[in-house]
Each structure stands twice: as structure tokens, then as C-alpha cells.
Amino acid sequence: MLRHDDRIVLDGATLAQFMPMHLLLDGEGRALSFGPTLAQVLQANAVPGARFEDLFEVRSPGGAVTVGQVLARGANRFRLLPRSGVRVGLRGLARTLPGSGRILLNLSFGMDLVAAVRDLALTDADFAATELAMELLYMAEANAAVTRELRGLNLRLEGARIAAEEEAMTDPLTGLRNRRAADLVLERLCAARAGFGLLHMDLDYFKAVNDTLGHAAGDHVLSTVGRILREQLRAEDCAARIGGDEFVVILAGRTEPKMLQTIADRIIARICQPMEFEGQVCTVSASIGIVRSLDLAVPEPVQLLAAADRALYSAKHAGRGRAVLLVTRGE
Amino acid sequence: MRDNLAAETDLGSDMDALFLRSLQSYVSEIFGAGRWHAVCRHAGLTVDSFEPMLRYERGTADRIALVAAEVLGRPVEAIWEDVGIHLVTNPEREGIRRLLRFGGVTFADFLYSLEELPGRARLAMPDLDLPDVTLDEVGEDRFDLHCQSYLRATQRVLIGLLTAMADDYGALCLIEPKADDCTSILVLDRRHATARRFDLALPKV
Numbered sequence: 001m002l003r004h005d006d007r008i009v010l011d012g013a014t015l016a017q018f019m020p021m022h023l024l025l026d027g028e029g030r031a032l033s034f035g036p037t038l039a040q041v042l043q044a045n046a047v048p049g050a051r052f053e054d055l056f057e058v059r060s061p062g063g064a065v066t067v068g069q070v071l072a073r074g075a076n077r078f079r080l081l082p083r084s085g086v087r088v089g090l091r092g093l094a095r096t097l098p099g100s101g102r103i104l105l106n107l108s109f110g111m112d113l114v115a116a117v118r119d120l121a122l123t124d125a126d127f128a129a130t131e132l133a134m135e136l137l138y139m140a141e142a143n144a145a146v147t148r149e150l151r152g153l154n155l156r157l158e159g160a161r162i163a164a165e166e167e168a169m170t171d172p173l174t175g176l177r178n179r180r181a182a183d184l185v186l187e188r189l190c191a192a193r194a195g196f197g198l199l200h201m202d203l204d205y206f207k208a209v210n211d212t213l214g215h216a217a218g219d220h221v222l223s224t225v226g227r228i229l230r231e232q233l234r235a236e237d238c239a240a241r242i243g244g245d246e247f248v249v250i251l252a253g254r255t256e257p258k259m260l261q262t263i264a265d266r267i268i269a270r271i272c273q274p275m276e277f278e279g280q281v282c283t284v285s286a287s288i289g290i291v292r293s294l295d296l297a298v299p300e301p302v303q304l305l306a307a308a309d310r311a312l313y314s315a316k317h318a319g320r321g322r323a324v325l326l327v328t329r330g331e
Numbered sequence: 332m333r334d335n336l337a338a339e340t341d342l343g344s345d346m347d348a349l350f351l352r353s354l355q356s357y358v359s360e361i362f363g364a365g366r367w368h369a370v371c372r373h374a375g376l377t378v379d380s381f382e383p384m385l386r387y388e389r390g391t392a393d394r395i396a397l398v399a400a401e402v403l404g405r406p407v408e409a410i411w412e413d414v415g416i417h418l419v420t421n422p423e424r425e426g427i428r429r430l431l432r433f434g435g436v437t438f439a440d441f442l443y444s445l446e447e448l449p450g451r452a453r454l455a456m457p458d459l460d461l462p463d464v465t466l467d468e469v470g471e472d473r474f475d476l477h478c479q480s481y482l483r484a485t486q487r488v489l490i491g492l493l494t495a496m497a498d499d500y501g502a503l504c505l506i507e508p509k510a511d512d513c514t515s516i517l518v519l520d521r522r523h524a525t526a527r528r529f530d531l532a533l534p535k536v
Contacts, residue, residue: 118532142455
């Protein structure tokens with residue numbers, strides 16, 4: 001059994017194999033031998049006789065410059081930066097060897113391992129077999145791979161969520177928004193106190209098309225109306241089918257009565273043009289009630305829709321195929 | 332046939348998820364997205380994509396692979412071996428080859444490291460559920476690799492991985508299934524060809 005103060009003899013080759021990052025100094029702090037991996041870090045500075053303080057900048061313990069000062073501070077662990085220009089931190093342990101007064105340092109890359117391996121093109125053979133360097137490198141890459149996979153999964157789930165949301169907001173027949181989407185837009189604009197125009201549109205003679213030419217013809221009319229609305233509106237407007245042949249159009253930022261009237265008239269004119277379906281001509285028309293958000297003292301979706309509905313009723317009453325702007329005062 | 336394959340969170344298996352995604356990549360990249368859709372349609376799936384980080388019902392991978400064998404007109408064993416090879420050789424998934432190459436400097440070192448594989452995988456994903464692997468050296472350059480898995484796919488995917496890695500290391504090997512849970516590896520020439528280059532650090536992007 002080796003006693004605490006027994007000495008063993010190590011030859012240089014064994015030392016280099018067991019500690020490829022060691023540095024052996026004489027009592028004055030001058031280099032006697034370098035481990036082969038440390039020599040790669042120190043590059044041209046790794047020459048016998050080089051002084052410790054010319055090889056390294058001491059990062060901790062603070063204030064220490066020479067190896068004697070590092071030892072005197074009793075630091076069990078110290079941190080160094082090589083002066084060779086290789087940008088890797090080193091962590092170390094040092095002891096004065098009994099008898100000879102030589103100083104043995106053993107260094108490691110610590111958390112800078114990945115950078116050291118990359119910058120110095122180190123290989124498996126540059127590390128002692130007992131070191132966990134390979135495991136650390138492996139883990140860094142495995143973690144990066146897992147993170148990449150998770151990020152991919154998140155993006156795909158997010159894409160699916162957006163698609164599902166889009167689907168939940170869309171009327172499949174016309175490609176317009178649905179009632180839920182229109183309600184959300186109205187709520188948002190009202191909450192933001194934004195000025196906008198609201199058109200409530202109902203098709204005229206639609207029931208006749210359905211009854212005489214069949215539901216397929218009716219569906220064709222609805223999808224044609226959807227196309228007309230998309231063509232007539234800007235991207236920031238919202239057109240929705242909220243019932244069988246009932247539509248709502250929200251015109252963001254449009255509050256000028258003449259402008260709203262013109263847009264509504266244009267939509268009606270387009271819808272009044274005969275639509276052909278399988279050789280049959282379907283003729284419908286549309287009535288539109290118009291309100292403006294600023295016609296209500298405190299615009300609320302429910303009141304606005306009710307007001308638009310009253311305007312629509314006036315339009316129907318006045319003979320259909322027309323748009324009526326409701327001016328409500330003091331409501 | 333069960334139609335609902337919704338990924339499970341608490342139950343289900345990681346192995347199925349990893350194999351299914353690998354099978355999906357292999358079939359879509361080698362035979363085209365159309366063939367993969369055909370596999371999913373024939374299998375009665377409501378989805379056509381599997382998520383490697385989720386879990387699927389145990390045995391799903393074997394079941395879908397049987398459908399793929401029918402659609403592609405190839406034996407299911409050959410498909411899984413190709414999936415294993417594809418995992419290592421596909422340049423877009425260089426990561427897997429690199430992780431395996433960390434196992435050792437030589438092909439023999441790599442073989443010994445296979446026993447550590449489940450432990451290594453758990454370093455990155457602690458709750459990953461992979462089967463145990465043991466390697467017996469039965470003679471000079473002769474090994475028996477034991478791996479017990481509820482998935483029939485496992486042995487063939489391993490054979491594919493080993494075949495591709497032998498190639499990567501430049502070793503000439505005969506790799507054959509011996510029993511359901513045992514694969515024999517005979518290394519005929521350790522330095523048959525030049526090993527592919529392997530730098531410990533990834534180049535800085």
C-alpha cells in the first residue's frame with residue numbers, strides 16, 4: 001500500500017500520456033516539459049525555458065502574475081488565458097513537487113472544450129482515454145440535434161394551428177370569412193374606437209333561384225357573390241357570409257358617406273349582372289344597409305349590426321336592388 | 332384497421348415515433364412524396380406525417396411498414412435495413428452519422444460503444460425509452476449483438492446502421508441476423524477502404 005509520503009517515479013512519456021495538458025516548471029517558473037496537447041495550445045511559445053508569466057495571463061486568483069503567486073494564493077483551481085492568441089480559457093491545478101522543488105500544473109479546457117477542439121482541430125488522440133471530452137462533445141451535438149428537432153416540431157404545430165384557425169374563420173362555400181370572424185373583427189375595431197363602415201347585404205330573389213334551378217345553382221350564386229366581394233374590397237376590409245344569403249362587409253377606415261354609397265352601389269351592380277350556371281341564367285340582386293361606426297356615440301357590435309339591419313330593411317322596403325345609408329343621430 | 336393515430340403524450344413509444352419518422356423520410360426521399368401518401372392512404376391514416384418527438388401507439392411502426400412493403404413491392408426486412416442505411420448516409424442527416432462516430436476511432440471501438448448507445452441517447456433526452464444493447468465478442472473479429480425489442484423493425488434498422496457505419500469506417504463486414512434478438516457481425520477486413528473523414532468539431536457556421 002502506498003503511503004501518503006511515498007514517492008513514485010514517472011517517466012516523461014507516461015506523464016505525457018496520462019496528462020496531455022500538463023506543464024512541468026522548475027522552481028523558478030521556467031518550463032521543463034509540455035504535454036503534447038498543451039503544446040498545441042501554446043503554439044510557438046511552447047519552448048523549454050519559457051517563463052510561466054510569458055505563457056499565460058492569470059485570470060484568477062486576481063492579481064497573481066507568476067506561478068509562485070498563484071501557488072502562494074493557495075488557489076486549488078486557477079484560470080489562465082494562453083498568450084499564444086488561441087482564444088480558449090484553461091482551468092488548472094498546481095503543486096510543488098517534493099524534493100526537486102519543481103512545479104507540476106495540469107490544465108483542462110473546461111467549458112471552452114468545443115471551441116478548443118474546433119480551433120485547434122484536436123482529435124480523440126489529443127485527450128487521455130479517461131477524459132470526458134468525447135462525452136461532452138457528443139452531448140453538445142446531441143443537444144443541438146434535439147433542440148433542432150423540437151424547433152421543427154414547434155414550427156409544424158404552429159403551422160397546423162394557423163391553418164386550423166384560418167379554417168375555423170372561413171366560410172368554405174364562398175371563401176369569405178364566417179360569422180365568428182366578422183364578430184371578432186367588429187369587436188376589435190369597436191374596442192380600438194376605430195372609424196369604419198359596415199355594410200349588411202342580403203340577396204334578392206335568391207330563394208327563387210334555389211327553388212327553380214336547384215341548390216347547386218344557389219351555391220353557384222353564393223360563390224360568385226363571394227368572388228365579387230373579394231374583387232371589390234381591399235385586403236384590410238373584411239367580407240363575411242353570416243347566414244344563408246346574408247353578408248356583412250366591414251370597411252376599415254371608410255366613413256365618408258359618399259364613398260360608402262359608391263362601394264355599395266358598385267357591389268350591387270356587379271351582383272345584378274346575370275350569372276350563368278350549366279347553361280341556365282340565374283338573376284339575383286342585392287340590398288344593402290350601411291352604417292358608420294361614428295354614427296353611434298359608443299359603437300358596440302350588437303348596436304351596429306342592429307342599425308345596419310334597419311338600414312337594410314329600409315333598402316328592401318324602398319324596392320330592393322339598392323343601398324341605404326342609415327344616419328342615426330343621438331343613438 | 333385502426334384509423335385514429337393521434338400522437339399520444341403519456342402512453343405510446345419513442346421507438347415507434349423515431350422509426351416512423353425515419354420510414355417517412357426514407358420513402359418520401361427515395362420514392363417520392365406520392366408513394367408515402369399512398370402508404371398513408373392504404374394504412375387508413377388520417378395524417379401523412381409522423382413527429383419524431385412525439386409518441387405513437389406501440390407497434391405502429393411495424394404495422395405501417397407492412398403497408399409500405401405492399402405499396403413498394405419490397406420485403407419489409409429490406410425496407411427497414413435501407414431505412415437504417417439512409418439514416419447514416421443521407422447528407423441532410425449528417426448529425427446521426429456524427430453522433431455514431433463519436434463512439435470510437437476505429438470500427439471495433441464503435442462496436443464496443445454500442446452498449447453505451449441507450450445511455451448516450453438518454454444524455455440528450457432523459458426520458459427516451461430505447462432497448463438495451465449488449466455486444467459479445469465470440470471470437471477474433473466476431474461479435475454477437477443482442478437487442479431485445481418489441482418492434483420487429485429494430486433488428487433490421489440496426490443491421491442497416493451497422494452496414495453503413497462499417498462503410499464509413501472503411502471496414503469490410505458480414506452482418507447477418509442470427510435470431511430475432513441477435514445479430515452476428517464478422518469483421519473481414521478492418522481497413523478495407525479509407526474511412527470517411529470525421530472532425531470532432533463541426534465547422535463553424
